[in-house]
Amino acid sequence: MCGPTVSLCLLLWMVVMRVSRTQGQVAALTAPHAEVGRPVLIGCNLTMQTGETVKQVRWLDRHKRLLLAYLPTVPVRVSHQAPGVQLTASHSDGSHITITTVRPEDEGCYRCVFDVYPRGPLEGTTCIRVNGRVHMEGNQTAVSGKPATLSCRYNLPEKVQQVLWRKTAEQGDTTTVASFTKHGSHKTEEQYRGRVSLSRTLGDTRLTIQEVRTEDEACYTCEFHTYPDGTRRDRACLSVYVLPKPEVSHVTSSPGVGEANCTARSRPAAEITWNVGGDNRTLGPPTASAYEQGDGTTVVTSTLLFHPALLSDVSVQCVVHHPGLEKPLTVSVNTNN
Structure with missing residues (x-):
C-alpha cells in the first residue's frame, strides 16, 4: 500500500517529476508524461536504517520483465541491461534510469526493487503516460491558381478522436476549415466547399486547396483531439504568390x-x-x-x-x-x- 504523497522537483534533463511514497521506504519519482521518440527519466530514492546495505538494484517493466539489474559497487557492476535502457545515476540511496526512445507500448508502471540486507527487498512504483508528438511541415509558398497541400502528423493515431483544421487570417480572425472524426464523419465548412479537401485519416492528415487564391494566405492550425491526452496542435503559414506577366x-x-x-x-x-x-x-x-x-x-x-x-x-x-x-x-x- 502507498503512504502519504509528498512533492519533489528534480531538475534533470528538464523533466519535472512528482514523488509518491511506497511502504514508507522508497520514494518513486513519477514522470506522468513522456513523449514518443524522446527520452524519459524515471527514478527511486531509498530510505534505509542504520546498518543496512543495498546488495542489488533491479528495474522491472509493467509486464514484470527485467530491464536492468546491477550491483551498486564502485564502479557499478551491471548484470543485466535491456536494449534502450540506460543507468543514468546510482548512489547509496537512489537509482535513476533513462528509457532512451519512448514508444507507445512503454506506457505503464515500472518497479524499482532494492535488495536490502538484512531486511530484504524494498520496492517502489513509478508510472509513465505516453503522449504523442505533432509535426507539421514548415511554412509553405503556393502560386495563385495552383494546388497547395498542408500536411500534419501525430504519432499516436490510435488515441485520436478527431482531426480539425483552422485558418487564422492576417487580421487575426480564426475560422474552422474542415474536420474528420474517428467514426468517419467528415465536414468541410460551407465557404470552403468545392475547392478544399481533407484526407480521411487520423494520424497523417492533409488539407488540400485545389486552386489557391490570395485570400488563402494565412496561418493554418491542425488539431488532434485525443483521448485521454486532450488536444495536440501545430501551426504553419501559407504564403500566396501571384506571378508577374510583364x-x-x-x-x-x-x-x-x-x-x-x-x-x-x-x-x-x-x-x-x-x-x-x-x-x-x-x-x-x-x-x-x-x-x-x-x-x-x-x-x-x-x-x-x-x-x-x-x-x-x-x-x-x-x-x-x-x-x-x-x-x-x-x-x-x-x-x-
Missing part, C-alpha cells in the same frame, strides 16, 4: 525622346530592371512607381527614357525579378532585335 510598350514622348514602359502585376511586388546592352544612350536612370491593388497584388511600372535611334541599334529588354520565379522574365521592347 507587358512592355514604347512611344516617342517628345522630339528626340523615346519612352519605354514595363508593367508587371504580382504578389509580392516585382522588381524591374533594364538591359540595354551596355549602351549609354539612355536619358538618365529609369523611374518606377508601384500601386497596391485591392486583391493584395501590386502593379509596378518602370519607365526608361532614351534616344529613339537606340532601338534600331541594340536590344532593349525589360527584366522582371520575382521570388516565385526560378529565373527572371525578359521581354524585349524592340521585338525585331
Whole structure:
C-alpha cells in the first residue's frame, strides 16, 4: 500500500517529476508524461536504517520483465541491461534510469526493487503516460491558381478522436476549415466547399486547396483531439504568390525622346530592371512607381527614357525579378532585335 504523497522537483534533463511514497521506504519519482521518440527519466530514492546495505538494484517493466539489474559497487557492476535502457545515476540511496526512445507500448508502471540486507527487498512504483508528438511541415509558398497541400502528423493515431483544421487570417480572425472524426464523419465548412479537401485519416492528415487564391494566405492550425491526452496542435503559414506577366510598350514622348514602359502585376511586388546592352544612350536612370491593388497584388511600372535611334541599334529588354520565379522574365521592347 502507498503512504502519504509528498512533492519533489528534480531538475534533470528538464523533466519535472512528482514523488509518491511506497511502504514508507522508497520514494518513486513519477514522470506522468513522456513523449514518443524522446527520452524519459524515471527514478527511486531509498530510505534505509542504520546498518543496512543495498546488495542489488533491479528495474522491472509493467509486464514484470527485467530491464536492468546491477550491483551498486564502485564502479557499478551491471548484470543485466535491456536494449534502450540506460543507468543514468546510482548512489547509496537512489537509482535513476533513462528509457532512451519512448514508444507507445512503454506506457505503464515500472518497479524499482532494492535488495536490502538484512531486511530484504524494498520496492517502489513509478508510472509513465505516453503522449504523442505533432509535426507539421514548415511554412509553405503556393502560386495563385495552383494546388497547395498542408500536411500534419501525430504519432499516436490510435488515441485520436478527431482531426480539425483552422485558418487564422492576417487580421487575426480564426475560422474552422474542415474536420474528420474517428467514426468517419467528415465536414468541410460551407465557404470552403468545392475547392478544399481533407484526407480521411487520423494520424497523417492533409488539407488540400485545389486552386489557391490570395485570400488563402494565412496561418493554418491542425488539431488532434485525443483521448485521454486532450488536444495536440501545430501551426504553419501559407504564403500566396501571384506571378508577374510583364507587358512592355514604347512611344516617342517628345522630339528626340523615346519612352519605354514595363508593367508587371504580382504578389509580392516585382522588381524591374533594364538591359540595354551596355549602351549609354539612355536619358538618365529609369523611374518606377508601384500601386497596391485591392486583391493584395501590386502593379509596378518602370519607365526608361532614351534616344529613339537606340532601338534600331541594340536590344532593349525589360527584366522582371520575382521570388516565385526560378529565373527572371525578359521581354524585349524592340521585338525585331
